[in-house]
Amino acid sequence: MKTNKVDIITLGCSKNLVDSEFLMRQFTANGYAVSHDSKVSEGSIVVINTCGFIGDAKEESVNTILQFGEARKANRICKLFVMGCLSERYLKELQELIPEVDKYYGKFNWKELISDLGKSYHNELANEREITTPSHFSYLKIAEGCNRACAYCSIPMITGTYKSRPIEEIEAEVKFLVDKGVKEFQLVAQDLTYYGKDIYKKYNLAELVERISEIKGVEWIRLHYAYPTHFPMDLLKVMREKTNVCNYLDIALQHSSNAVLKKMRRNITREETIDLLKKIREEVPGIYLRTTMMVGFSDETEEDFQDLLDFVKEMRFERLGAFPYSEEEGTYSALHYQDNVSDEIKQLRMNELMTVQEKIADEVNQSQIGRTLKVIIDREEAGFYIGRTEYDSPEVDPEVLIEKNGKMQIGHFYDVEITGSQSFDLLAKCIHS
Secondary structure (H helix, E strand, O other): OEEEEEEEEEOOOHHHHHHHHHHHHHHHHOOOEEEEOOOOOOEEEEEEEEOOOOHHHHHHHHHHHHHHHHHHHOOOOOEEEEEEHHHHHOHHHHHHHOOOOOEEOOOOOOOHHHHHOOOOOOHHHOOOOOOOOOOOEEEEEOEEOOOOOOOOOOHHHHHOOOEEOOHHHHHHHHHHHHHOOOOEEEEEOOOOOOOOHHHHOOOOHHHHHHHHHOOOOOOEEEEEEEOOOOOOOHHHHHHHHOOOEEEEEEEOOEOOOHHHHHHHOOOOOHHHHHHHHHHHHHHOOOOEEEEEEEEOOOOOOHHHHHHHHHHHHHHOOOEEEEEEOOOOOOOHHHHHOOOOOOHHHHHHHHHHHHHHHHHHHHHHHHHHOOOEEEEEEEEEEOOEEEEEOOOOOOOOOOOEEEEOOOOOOOOOEEEEEEEEEEOOEEEEEEOOO
């Protein structure tokens, strides 16, 4: 056990990862050696950053705490701390269930951890992070919280109301990351669409993206987790005109049936959604749309599900993920509706939906054969370099397998010719190596 070593374990989404990276910077500023997501803990201090969104994520978080709780009891580690969404939501329950944890912190008070160790929190480093992703890309969290009232979602109960970060603060963070070698930024928030409304009294995502795009060294900006209601249409002009803003938008729609959308409290109709998607495609030619769909929500009928299938076939999303509805305690749907679609039907519907999407994705990939695309190289494997196009976000989207016909550098951009496809990935050869 290394007495001046801290191991930080991050569970859940990229927004949690950003918090861990900020915390890691404070530890290093105080003289600690820090590792992230180590397979075997070597440090005397372990910090677990938890997720509390849905059942599987909560289970993983609890099991991880239990695992390290046993290590704490056996004195294999000296200190165990827990932070994040799960402990924000279930603080008292966790304190009773796993008392081996030295202290629990929530989603926002983790800064206290530094002072509780007798160290100083460095406010002058508030916009600095350690980078745990490959050094050429990073996630950029522009806001916390959510003001939506979707029936199924527990996030507002965990994170509270929407809190935008000031543009100047975000710009300072981007400049710091660019100096560290980051070229590609994934903008993330629970809801990008609402950005700025709380502090600027207007939806201000377009201005934020434009100002980030003008920072020297920013080569790709990709947008995640937009909300369809009150979508900031001025953003589309920025996406179309700024060459370093990727033609990519992650906009979670959840469903298409008006009956289901109403029960979900999404404040949008099928018809309005179609109009929005058509407008986005018209304003930003060639854009790739990523979305997420939920199956098996309360009272979802076969007709509702067929509506969803027809909608996906018509809209032809380049990227789509799906998940079965999971009732979360305390949410509007848990309090007012019945979780009355069986797990078996949920799984069958999800499988059928993804089968439809696999065909669409394959056709999209086939349409790229023969094109020349710009890629960034993420890593090298036996026989291939692995890269991504502007249409591919790290960890969730397809990759480009580039044959080794010359030397390529990790984190650099290259033009490649798409020569084929397999499953969800593309095959390519480098034009200039």
